[in-house]
Each structure stands twice: as structure tokens, then as C-alpha cells.
Amino acid sequence: xxxxxxxxxxxxxxxxxxxxxxxxxxxxxxxxxxxxxxxxxxxxxxxxxxxxxxxxxxxxxxxxxxxxxxxxxxxxxxxxxxxxxxxxxxxxxxxxxxxxxxxxxxxxxxxxxxxxxxxxxxxxxxxxxxxxxxxxxxxxxxxxxxxxxxxxxxxxxxxxxxxxxxxxxxxxxxxxxxxxxxxxxxxxxxxxxxxxxxxxxxxxxxxxxxxxxxxxxxxxxxxxxxxxxxxxxxxxxxxxxxxxxxxxxxxx
Numbered sequence: 001x002x003x004x005x006x007x008x009x010x011x012x013x014x015x016x017x018x019x020x021x022x023x024x025x026x027x028x029x030x031x032x033x034x035x036x037x038x039x040x041x042x043x044x045x046x047x048x049x050x051x052x053x054x055x056x057x058x059x060x061x062x063x064x065x066x067x068x069x070x071x072x073x074x075x076x077x078x079x080x081x082x083x084x085x086x087x088x089x090x091x092x093x094x095x096x097x098x099x100x101x102x103x104x105x106x107x108x109x110x111x112x113x114x115x116x117x118x119x120x121x122x123x124x125x126x127x128x129x130x131x132x133x134x135x136x137x138x139x140x141x142x143x144x145x146x147x148x149x150x151x152x153x154x155x156x157x158x159x160x161x162x163x164x165x166x167x168x169x170x171x172x173x174x175x176x177x178x179x180x181x182x183x184x185x186x187x188x189x190x191x192x193x194x195x196x197x198x199x200x201x202x203x204x205x206x207x208x209x210x211x212x213x214x215x216x217x218x219x220x221x222x223x224x225x226x227x228x229x230x231x232x233x234x235x236x237x238x239x240x241x242x243x244x245x246x247x248x249x250x251x252x
Contacts, residue, residue, distance in 0.1 A: 053168055056136035060143065060171025064154075071143075071154040072250065073170050075194055076178035077187075078160035081204035081237065083112045085178060085246070086155055087119040088237045092247045094120060099152040103142045105134040105159045112157065122146065133164035136171055153250060162187075166194035174199035181209045185219040188226045195226045200233060202246065207236040 064071055076082045086102055093100055102123040104113040113125040124142045126134060139156060148154055156172065158165040166175070177198040179187055182205060188195045195201065201223060209216065216234070223230055233249070235242035 050167070053136045056140055057169035057171040060136060060140050061173075064143075064171065064173075067148075068150045069148050069152045069154060071139075071156060071170070071172045073165070073172035073175045074155055074157045074178060075162065075165045075175055075198070076158075076160065076204075077162050077180075077183060080160070080178045080180045080183065081202075081235075082157050082160070082178045083115055084237045085202060085204060085235065086116060086121070086157060088240070088243055089155070089247060089250065090116070090119040090121045092243055093251075096251075097151070098251055099149060101146050101148045101152050101154045103134075103139060103146070103154065103156045105138075105157060107131070107159060128159055131159070132161045133159050133168055134170060135168050139170045155250075162191040162194050166191075166197050176200045176202060178202045178204050180205040181214040181216075181219075182212050185215050185222055188219070188222045192226045195223060195230060198227070198230060200231050200249065202242075203232055203234045205236065205238075206234045206241060207238045 060071075074082050074086070083104075090100055100121060102113075102116050102121050104110075104116060104123055104125045105128060106112060106125070107128050107130065109127070110125045113123045116123040124146050126138050126142055128134065128138070134156065143154065146154075156170055162177075175194070175198045177194055177200070179201060181203065188201075203216075203219070208214075220232060223232060233242055233245055235246055237243070
């Protein structure tokens with residue numbers, strides 16, 4: 001199980017112990033639940049695994065810096081527009097001297113990786129199975145397989161999720177949140193951790209804002225409540241609004 005949310009993986013963060021005494025009538029106590037005779041104790045595996053993850057991420061960040069490669073961790077909910085943004089970025093940077101390398105994270109399938117290939121990108125698919133996020137070890141293996149050349153930009157499109165990906169350092173230069181206007185203005189308040197951890201918010205699908213009664217001023221106010229330093233970049237892939245600014249930021 002995932003040590004952060006129980007979504008999948010190999011190790012759990014709770015253990016369940018059966019009592020030998022079937023007549024135990026002590027009732028529920030702190031740390032005990034899910035019925036009589038069953039005790040749930042939190043085990044501190046999560047801290048150890050996160051520490052191991054961070055060690056790998058630190059090593060990855062150092063190695064990428066040594067070869068002048070920048071890696072961006074792209075985080076967003078399902079259908080936020082992450083893959084469309086990567087496709088548009090590839091088209092925008094085509095012919096530029098900066099190579100874009102993509103690591104695509106999904107629970108199953110290679111649908112998005114095929115889209116990236118059709119857009120002309122170098123892409124590696126990582127499937128996490130029941131897991132809801134990429135970790136530093138997966139990405140380190142992916143980088144080894146892709147071998148990005150100097151001055152490359154590696155874009156990691158994380159699994160569609162606003163929770164666990166915020167907790168896992170992959171060795172990236174920055175976390176970027178992609179949020180669609182269709183998700184509503186309160187998203188930064190409901191998933192505050194990822195907005196605090198991010199350096200940039202790409203507010204996507206702005207062409208749909210009039211159709212979903214999206215209040216951009218309210219959204220920005222909510223962003224500022226969570227992270228006053230977070231830069232907000234409105235983008236419409238359909239109308240190509242904001243793409244130059246996004247690519248400039250990415251290359252810088």
C-alpha cells in the first residue's frame with residue numbers, strides 16, 4: 001500500500017493485530033478501530049520511506065545539475081490539461097536548441113505517451129499500477145533509460161492526483177501545478193499542500209471560463225491565501241494564449 005494514502009504499492013503504514021482474547025470488551029480506544037478484537041497501530045514506515053525517497057531525489061538533483069539538465073514536476077488532477085500543455089510545448093519548442101524529454105506517469109496504459117510521441121517528443125511511460133504517484137526511484141530509473149543530453153528540459157507528467165505527488169520529491173527543479181478552470185475557484189483551498197509546494201500555477205483551459213462561470217479574481221485570492229508567492233499563468237492551448245510565457249519560463 002502507498003505509505004501516504006493506502007492507494008497501492010508494496011508497503012503499508014499500518015499493521016492490524018488480532019487479540020488472543022475473544023472476550024475483550026474494552027471497547028474502542030485511541031489507536032484501536034474497525035471492530036472489537038482488532039487493533040490498528042501506526043507504524044513509522046512512512047517517515048523512513050520518505051527519507052529514502054528524499055535521498056534519491058537529492059542525488060538525482062545533483063546529477064542533473066552536473067550535466068545542465070532541468071527537470072520539472074508537472075502535477076494536476078485528472079483532465080486538468082497536463083498532456084495537452086506538454087503537446088503544445090513540444091510544438092512551440094520545435095526547432096529550438098533546447099531538447100524536451102518527457103516522463104509520463106499513469107496508473108495504467110500508454111495513451112498519453114502515444115500522444116506525446118505523435119507530437120514529436122521523446123517520452124518514457126511509467127505505469128504505477130494501483131499507486132497514485134511517481135517516486136524518486138521510478139524517475140531516477142527513467143532518467144537513466146532516457147539519458148537526457150546537456151541543456152535538456154525533462155518534464156515529468158505525474159499521475160493525475162493533487163495529494164500524494166505533492167509529498168514526493170523527484171529531484172525536480174520545481175513543481176508546477178496545472179489546474180483547469182473547470183475545477184472551480186476553491187481548488188487551492190481544498191488541496192493547499194500542493195499549491196504551497198509549487199513554484200508556478202498554470203491555470204489551464206481559460207477558453208472555457210465563460211461557460212463555467214469561473215471567477216478568476218476569487219481563484220487568485222484563494223491562491224494568495226495559500227501561497228502569496230505562487231506565480232499564476234493563465235493558459236489556453238486552444239487559443240494559444242499564455243504559451244509563449246510558459247515556454248519562456250520553462251526554458252529559463
